[in-house]
Amino acid sequence: MTPGHASPGRRPVIAGLGLTDVGKFFGRSAAQLAAEAARLAVADAGLELAEVDGLLVSAGVTRGVNLSLHRDLGLTDLALLSEMQAFGATAGAMVAHASMAITSGTAKAVLCVFGDDPLKEGRSASAAYGPRRTPSGWRGLLTSAGISGANPLYALAARRHMQRFGTTTEQLGHIAVAQRKWAAMNPAAQMKDPITLADHEASRWVAEPFRLLDCCLVSNGGAAVLVTSAERAEDLRQPAVPVLGWGQSHPGHLQRHHDDFGLVTGAVRSGRAAMGMAGITVQDVDVVELYDCYTYTVLVSLEDYGFCGKGEGGAFAASGALGPGGTLRLNTGGGQLSGFYLWGMTPLHEAVLQARGQAGERQSPEHEVVLVSGNGGVLDHHATLVLGGAA
Amino acid sequence: MSLGPVSRNDETAAFFDGTARGELLLRTCPSGHWSEPEAACCTTCGVTDLSWSASKGTGRVVSWSAVHGRPRDDGSADRRVIAVVELDEGPWWWTALQDVEQPSEGLRVQVAFTVPAEDSETVPYFVPA
Numbered sequence: 475m476t477p478g479h480a481s482p483g484r485r486p487v488i489a490g491l492g493l494t495d496v497g498k499f500f501g502r503s504a505a506q507l508a509a510e511a512a513r514l515a516v517a518d519a520g521l522e523l524a525e526v527d528g529l530l531v532s533a534g535v536t537r538g539v540n541l542s543l544h545r546d547l548g549l550t551d552l553a554l555l556s557e558m559q560a561f562g563a564t565a566g567a568m569v570a571h572a573s574m575a576i577t578s579g580t581a582k583a584v585l586c587v588f589g590d591d592p593l594k595e596g597r598s599a600s601a602a603y604g605p606r607r608t609p610s611g612w613r614g615l616l617t618s619a620g621i622s623g624a625n626p627l628y629a630l631a632a633r634r635h636m637q638r639f640g641t642t643t644e645q646l647g648h649i650a651v652a653q654r655k656w657a658a659m660n661p662a663a664q665m666k667d668p669i670t671l672a673d674h675e676a677s678r679w680v681a682e683p684f685r686l687l688d689c690c691l692v693s694n695g696g697a698a699v700l701v702t703s704a705e706r707a708e709d710l711r712q713p714a715v716p717v718l719g720w721g722q723s724h725p726g727h728l729q730r731h732h733d734d735f736g737l738v739t740g741a742v743r744s745g746r747a748a749m750g751m752a753g754i755t756v757q758d759v760d761v762v763e764l765y766d767c768y769t770y771t772v773l774v775s776l777e778d779y780g781f782c783g784k785g786e787g788g789a790f791a792a793s794g795a796l797g798p799g800g801t802l803r804l805n806t807g808g809g810q811l812s813g814f815y816l817w818g819m820t821p822l823h824e825a826v827l828q829a830r831g832q833a834g835e836r837q838s839p840e841h842e843v844v845l846v847s848g849n850g851g852v853l854d855h856h857a858t859l860v861l862g863g864a865a
Numbered sequence: 866m867s868l869g870p871v872s873r874n875d876e877t878a879a880f881f882d883g884t885a886r887g888e889l890l891l892r893t894c895p896s897g898h899w900s901e902p903e904a905a906c907c908t909t910c911g912v913t914d915l916s917w918s919a920s921k922g923t924g925r926v927v928s929w930s931a932v933h934g935r936p937r938d939d940g941s942a943d944r945r946v947i948a949v950v951e952l953d954e955g956p957w958w959w960t961a962l963q964d965v966e967q968p969s970e971g972l973r974v975q976v977a978f979t980v981p982a983e984d985s986e987t988v989p990y991f992v993p994a
């Protein structure tokens with residue numbers, strides 16, 4: 475082995491995948507869901523929990539998961555342990571961090587775990603992501619104006635795209651309809667009943683130009699992946715999914731003058747970095763799992779990753795390219811709009827299934843290259859992963 | 866639809882002193898760059914010795930939305946227009962927009978002030994100029 479270079483055996487792979495129940499159910503805390511997901515991922519890999527020497531933890535909106543997860547899992551003498559937070563980009567950032575730990579030899583088997591429980595018995599779903607205390611300070615000023623939670627902030631971004639490029643609400647509707655078709659083939663999806671463009675148009679306004687069917691679900695649940703080396707994964711239970719590339723971008727213009735607001739996002743840089751590391755171009759991508767907190771997020775991400783030209787996302791979405799039978803296999807589990815909303819774990823989970831060839835009825839016949847996106851804040855944080863087909 | 870109450874904290878005390886006087890305060894640096902009131906350093910040159918300076922309170926709509934409340938039993942729901950306003954000094958301001966139902970990009974607007982509740986600070990919002 476050459477000093478300073480990772481040995482070939484240290485190529486990072488995803489070897490385990492865990493997903494708890496997802497959706498509207500009560501009685502299990504975010505921490506319990508995270509621990510359950512972690513154990514599922516380890517069992518899925520066919521590994522002993524004692525062999526895990528790295529743990530990365532991500533809490534959702536309820537902030538209910540933290541470093542003490544290692545105690546709940548009985549993990550001792552860890553070589554790597556940290557909480558990570560880049561909002562919707564956290565899942566991708568965790569896998570990147572774990573991959574670097576594997577490549578460098580810092581750790582041999584790293585769990586990346588997420589858990590959240592925003593849905594509480596007797597409380598509306600919107601309350602989970604809404605204001606919780608008397609508004610004060612800068613955030614209070616926003617709340618005072620009617621700007622609380624992510625809906626209005628993303629709506630302002632989407633409106634700008636519509637103003638500049640002529641994007642329409644009907645074009646956004648095509649994304650919602652296409653993803654619902656995929657969700658119908660996903661046993662884990664929360665919303666499986668087919669919808670039409672008319673249903674989209676008839677759904678109630680949330681924050682113009684967004685209607686209810688432009689917005690993601692709210693879900694309780696936990697998800698985890700186990701990252702290890704290709705060498706260690708050889709005799710494990712599941713086909714190993716290589717992590718070929720990763721990238722992040724944090725533009726840093728949070729609620730300040732930014733001429734690209736709503737028009738161009740950090741996915742451009744994040745995608746370029748990840749695809750560059752993987753040595754691929756967008757033409758090589760077989761399956762795309764994009765963070766889809768809103769239909770608009772899908773649309774602008776498609777443009778920024780280069781699946782269509784800037785400003786052409788609306789026409790692309792309406793062209794029939796999306797959905798089962800379309801030319802681009804996008805958000806094949808129904809995504810966060812129709813599947814379930816576990817932040818960046820939603821696209822990552824589906825990406826691993828597709829890369830392994832285990833997505834059942836909705837499996838893409840080609841799955842050599844899978845692109846996964848994460849997006850957090852209000853287009854403030856981006857993480858991209860390129861996964862390879864399982865060996 | 867009226868605005869909601871807001872209280873001050875250490876970061877916003879000077880700002881709300883300004884709104885009480887009918888001023889929308891922004892931050893300025895020694896080189897004369899304008900930053901949004903939240904800025905901890907100049908968004909143009911990065912220096913930290915910022916002063917408070919009053920905006921003219923005029924600008925244009927960069928983007929807008931209307932936030933809808935949950936429908937009541939009779940089907941009606943609150944609708945509040947919000948906007949990103951580019952102030953003529955340069956900074957952008959996320960705000961409530963009143964007296965216009967369907968604004969358009971570029972609409973000229975100006976600041977107004979209200980005290981939404983007895984125990985609230987004075988809150989800025991915008992109306993067509």
Ligand SMILES: [Zn+2]
Nearest residue numbers: 894898907910
């Ligand atoms: Zn300056």
